[in-house]
Amino acid sequence: MKKFQEYIRRVEPYTPGEQPQASNLIKLNTNENPYPPSPKAVEALKEMDMDRLRLYPDPQATVLTSALADYYGVDKEQVFVGVGSDDVLGMAFLTFFNSDLPILFPDITYSFYDVWANLYRIPFACPALDENFRINPEDYKRPNGGVVITNPNAPTGICEPLSFIEKILSYNEDSLVIVDEAYIDFGGESALSLVNRYDNLLVVQTFSKSRSMAGMRIGFAIGNKELIRAMNDVKFSYNSYTMNQTSLAVGKASILDNAYFEECCRKIIHTREHTKEELEKLGFSCTDSATNFLFATHRDIPAETIFEALKAKNIFVRYFKKPRIDNYLRITIGTDEEMEVLLRELKQIIVHK
Amino acid sequence: MKKFQEYIRRVEPYTPGEQPQASNLIKLNTNENPYPPSPKAVEALKEMDMDRLRLYPDPQATVLTSALADYYGVDKEQVFVGVGSDDVLGMAFLTFFNSDLPILFPDITYSFYDVWANLYRIPFACPALDENFRINPEDYKRPNGGVVITNPNAPTGICEPLSFIEKILSYNEDSLVIVDEAYIDFGGESALSLVNRYDNLLVVQTFSKSRSMAGMRIGFAIGNKELIRAMNDVKFSYNSYTMNQTSLAVGKASILDNAYFEECCRKIIHTREHTKEELEKLGFSCTDSATNFLFATHRDIPAETIFEALKAKNIFVRYFKKPRIDNYLRITIGTDEEMEVLLRELKQIIVHK
Numbered sequence: 001m002k003k004f005q006e007y008i009r010r011v012e013p014y015t016p017g018e019q020p021q022a023s024n025l026i027k028l029n030t031n032e033n034p035y036p037p038s039p040k041a042v043e044a045l046k047e048m049d050m051d052r053l054r055l056y057p058d059p060q061a062t063v064l065t066s067a068l069a070d071y072y073g074v075d076k077e078q079v080f081v082g083v084g085s086d087d088v089l090g091m092a093f094l095t096f097f098n099s100d101l102p103i104l105f106p107d108i109t110y111s112f113y114d115v116w117a118n119l120y121r122i123p124f125a126c127p128a129l130d131e132n133f134r135i136n137p138e139d140y141k142r143p144n145g146g147v148v149i150t151n152p153n154a155p156t157g158i159c160e161p162l163s164f165i166e167k168i169l170s171y172n173e174d175s176l177v178i179v180d181e182a183y184i185d186f187g188g189e190s191a192l193s194l195v196n197r198y199d200n201l202l203v204v205q206t207f208s209k210s211r212s213m214a215g216m217r218i219g220f221a222i223g224n225k226e227l228i229r230a231m232n233d234v235k236f237s238y239n240s241y242t243m244n245q246t247s248l249a250v251g252k253a254s255i256l257d258n259a260y261f262e263e264c265c266r267k268i269i270h271t272r273e274h275t276k277e278e279l280e281k282l283g284f285s286c287t288d289s290a291t292n293f294l295f296a297t298h299r300d301i302p303a304e305t306i307f308e309a310l311k312a313k314n315i316f317v318r319y320f321k322k323p324r325i326d327n328y329l330r331i332t333i334g335t336d337e338e339m340e341v342l343l344r345e346l347k348q349i350i351v352h353k
Numbered sequence: 354m355k356k357f358q359e360y361i362r363r364v365e366p367y368t369p370g371e372q373p374q375a376s377n378l379i380k381l382n383t384n385e386n387p388y389p390p391s392p393k394a395v396e397a398l399k400e401m402d403m404d405r406l407r408l409y410p411d412p413q414a415t416v417l418t419s420a421l422a423d424y425y426g427v428d429k430e431q432v433f434v435g436v437g438s439d440d441v442l443g444m445a446f447l448t449f450f451n452s453d454l455p456i457l458f459p460d461i462t463y464s465f466y467d468v469w470a471n472l473y474r475i476p477f478a479c480p481a482l483d484e485n486f487r488i489n490p491e492d493y494k495r496p497n498g499g500v501v502i503t504n505p506n507a508p509t510g511i512c513e514p515l516s517f518i519e520k521i522l523s524y525n526e527d528s529l530v531i532v533d534e535a536y537i538d539f540g541g542e543s544a545l546s547l548v549n550r551y552d553n554l555l556v557v558q559t560f561s562k563s564r565s566m567a568g569m570r571i572g573f574a575i576g577n578k579e580l581i582r583a584m585n586d587v588k589f590s591y592n593s594y595t596m597n598q599t600s601l602a603v604g605k606a607s608i609l610d611n612a613y614f615e616e617c618c619r620k621i622i623h624t625r626e627h628t629k630e631e632l633e634k635l636g637f638s639c640t641d642s643a644t645n646f647l648f649a650t651h652r653d654i655p656a657e658t659i660f661e662a663l664k665a666k667n668i669f670v671r672y673f674k675k676p677r678i679d680n681y682l683r684i685t686i687g688t689d690e691e692m693e694v695l696l697r698e699l700k701q702i703i704v705h706k
Contacts, residue, residue, distance in 0.1 A: 002526065002527055002552075002553065003452075003527035003528070004449065004499070004527055004528050004529040004553050005579075007449065007450070007451040007452040007498065007499075007529075008448060008449055008451070008580075008583045009447060009448050009449075009451050009583070009587055010583075010586075011586050011587055011590040012590065019409065019411060019412070027408075030409055032407055032408050032409065033407050034407075035407070036403065036404045036406070036407055037403070037406045037407060041406075042403040042406075045398070045403070045599070046399050046403075050389065050390070050395040050398070051389045052568055053389070053390050053394075053395075053565070053566055053567075053568040053569055053603070054385055054386050054387075054388070054389055054390060054565040054566065054567060054568060055380075055385050055567055055568050056372065056383055056385065056561070056567040056568065057567075057568050057570070058372060059372070083436055083592060083595050083597075084592060084594055084595075086591070086592040086593070086594070087592050087595070090591050090592055094362060094472075095361060095362050096357065096360065096361055096362070097360070098360040098361070098362050099356075099360045115590045115591075116590070116591070118590075119447075119587070119590050119591060145360065146357070146360075173355065174355055174356035174357055175356070175357050176357040176360075199355075200355065200357050208409070212406070212407040213406055213407065214406075214407060214408055214409040214410075214594075215405055215406040215407060215408050215409065215410050215597060215598035216406055216597050216598065216599070217410070217594055217595065217596075217597040226358075227361075230361045230362070230363075233363075233364050234362055234364055234472070237364040237365065237468045237469070237471075237472050238439070238443050238468075238469065238472060239436060239437060239439040239440050239443060240439070241437055241439070241567075241570055242436055242437075242440070242570065243570075244436075244568060244569050244570040244597065244599070244600060245568035245569065246398070246569070246597070246599040246600075247597060247599075250406070
C-alpha cells in the first residue's frame with residue numbers, strides 16, 4: 001500500500017433507498033411526493049433566461065431566501081439555503097458541532113446523522129426511543145455538544161408537540177438544538193414559531209417532500225441571524241455557489257404557489273389516513289404518522305417477507321434490517337390509485353401466507 | 354457568550370468576485386464565458402420531463418458520468434461529478450488529505466485551497482512562484498501530505514507542459530497529486546492522458562468556463578477507480594443527491610455538442626490573442642495565458658488605479674490586493690465587442706494619467 005492510500009478517508013457510506021429503473025412499478029420507498037411540482041414552478045423553469053446559465057448564480061441565493069423569509073415571516077438574513085436538507089444539515093454539523101462533548105440524537109432516527117458525525121469526527125451518543133418509539137426528553141438533559149431532533153421522527157412518523165421541543169430547548173440553553181422538519185408539512189406543528197425566542201434553535205426543512213422537488217435538491221434552515229451568518233461563512237469557504245440558477249428560479253416560484261402546495265399536502269394526508277385504516281383491517285398496526293409515509297408492522301407476517309413479496313409484484317416499500325425496527329415497513333403515501341394497488345396486493349400476500 | 358457560541362466554527366470566508374447587478378455593464382471579473390451554453394443544452398432543459406423533478410436524481414449521476422467517460426475515453430467508474438469544481442475539490446481535500454504532513458500548493462494560485470485546508474484542519478505549505486510566476490518543480494520534491502497544481506495556473510494564466518506534470522508526479526509517488534484544470538480547454542494540454550498511468554493522479558475540470566455553464570454548477574474529477582470510489586463513498590456519506598435533475602440533463606447535452614464547444618473555445622482564444630497584442634501596444638505586459646483571461650500589468654499606471662477607473666465606466670475586471678500580484682489586473686475575455694470597449698476606455702484612462 002502506498003502512503004497516499006493509507007490517508008484516504010474511509011467512511012461507511014449511507015445506502016439510499018433503491019431507485020429501480022423499470023417503468024411499470026409503484027415506488028413507495030423514498031418518500032417522494034406522488035404529485036408533480038407546482039405548474040408555476042415548471043413554467044418558471046421553462047421560461048428562465050437561458051443566457052443566465054453562463055453566469056455564476058447569486059451566492060446569497062437572494063431570490064430564494066427572500067421568498068422563504070416572506071413566506072415564513074422572518075428576515076432574509078435568518079434563512080440559509082442548500083443543496084437539499086442533507087447539504088444544510090451537513091453544513092450545520094460542520095459549523096456548530098465542534099465541542100468535545102457528544103452530540104445527542106435518538107437511536108432510531110434519520111440515518112445520516114451518525115454518518116456526518118463520523119465524517120467530521122464529532123463524538124455522539126444515541127439515547128434509545130422508548131418501547132412506543134417515543135423520545136424521552138429527560139435523555140437530553142445532560143451535558144452535550146448539541147442536540148438533533150427529527151420532528152416528525154423518521155422512520156417512525158411520530159410527531160411531538162411544540163411543548164416537547166420547548167422542553168428540549170429549556171434543558172439545552174447552552175447547546176445548539178437542530179430540529180429537522182423534513183416532514184412537518186404533513187400535519188405537524190413547526191418549531192419555526194420559536195426561532196425568534198431561542199437563539200440556539202435551528203429549524204431545517206426541505207422542498208423534497210411536501211413541495212414535490214426531490215429532483216431539484218433544495219433545503220433550508222431558519223434560525224437567528226448569528227447562526228445563519230456562521231453557516232454562510234462556512235458555506236462560502238467551501239463552495240460559494242451551490243444553488244444553481246434553475247433551483248433558485250423554481251424554488252421561488254414554488255413558494256409563491258401556496259394554494260397548490262396546500263392542496264397536495266391535504267390530498268396526501270387524506271390518502272394516508274384512509275390507507276392506515278385499510279392496513280389496520282388487514283392486521284397491520286401503524287404508528288400515528290404526521291408524515292407522507294406510514295410505519296407499519298403486521299401481527300402475523302414478518303416485515304421482510306412482505307417487503308420481498310411486494311417487490312416481486314413491482315411495488316417498492318422501504319425495509320430497514322436494523323435492531324428494533326426490523327419488523328416494520330416504511331410505506332410512502334402515493335396517489336389513491338397506487339395505494340389501492342398496494343392494498344390489493346397486500347391482501348393477496350396475507351391470504352396466501 | 355453561551356457555550357454553543359464558543360463552538361461555532363469560525364472561518365475566513367472566501368470573497369468571490371463582485372456580481373454587480375446593473376445591466377449596462379461589461380463584466381470581465383469572474384471568468385465567465387461570454388457565449389451562451391450550447392443550444393442543445395438549452396433544449397434539453399426546456400424539454401426535460403418535468404414530472405421527474407418530484408423524484409430524487411440518480412445518486413450515481415450515471416447519464417452525466419457516462420457521457421464524460423465516453424467523451425474522455427475512460428470508464429464511467431473513473432468519473433466523479435459534483436456541484437461545480439469547488440465541490441469536487443473540497444470533496445477531494447476531505448477524502449485524500451488526512452496525513453499530518455503539509456499539503457503543498459503555490460503561494461499564488463486559486464484562492465480556495467488554503468480556505469479548504471483551514472476548514473478541514475489540513476496542514477499546508479506554499480512554495481513561492483519564481484519571479485516570472487513559474488512553479489519550480491523542485492519545490493515539490495519533499496515529504497508532503499499531497500500536492501495541488503492548478504494548470505493553467507490562476508490568476509497568472511500560465512500553463513505548464515505535460516512533462517512538468519510528469520516531473521511532479523515522479524517526485525510524488527507516495528502522494529495524491531491533484532491537477533486542477535479549470536482553464537485547460539483554452540489552449541493547455543490536459544493531464545487526463547496520464548490518469549491510467551499514475552494511480553495517484555486526480556484531474557479536476559469544470560463546466561463553468563469553457564462550457565458556459567457557471568450557473569449550472571457542474572464540475573468533475575477523473576482518476577483511477579479506487580480514487581473515484583473513495584470520493585463517492587465520502588460524497589454518499591455527506592449528501593447522496595447533489596446533482597439535481599436539470600444539471601444531469603444539460604450537462605449531458607452539453608458534452609454531446611462538441612462542435613459548439615470547440616467553436617466557443619476557438620473564438621475566445623482568438624479574442625484573447627488579439628486583446629493581448631492591443632494591450633501591449635498600450636504599455637501593458639501580459640503573461641502568456643492559456644486561459645480565458647489575461648493577467649496584465651501596466652508599465653506606468655498602478656493596477657488599482659486602472660481597476661477603479663474602469664469600474665467608474667461600468668467595466669468590471671478583477672484586482673487582487675495581495676503581495677506580489679497587487680500591480681496586476683485579471684481581465685476575463687469577453688466578446689470582441691466587449692474587448693473593443695475595454696481597449697477604448699483603457700486608452701482614455703492611460704492618456705489622462
